Amino acid sequence: MAIRMNLDVVMAKRKIGLTELSREVDITMANLSILKNNKAKAVRFTTLEALCKALHCQPGDLMEYVEEEESNEG
Template sequence: MIVVNLDVMMAKRKMSSTELSDRLGITMANLSILKNNKAKAIRFTTLEAICEALDCQPGDILEYRKDTE
């Protein structure tokens, strides 16, 4: 499964959810879906905007973990 470590990068960059949602132009609800690993997909444009806002690479945010279920 793909795990979104957005909260980790936000903490490293000392950025609040409100600030990131404002920079990305997305709602707090949609940001929360991403942060809580509830998203089924993410657009490359959104991923690009996140990487730009947090000055990171996609691999800093997305992680593959073998599904053990």
């Protein structure tokens, strides 16, 4: 995936766990875990806004673009 979530890094810097962030952002722990583990295919702006507010960060702190290597097999 070209967009990588750095939620785990930001959470560690802020010393906040899944349970506390889940309560603060009002998102299930399962969905938060999907975001944290880079399994999400999309994220709503309202969720991103809530995460930024709770973690006192910018969207760019939570996400980054990583160029994927092309496969030369074939």
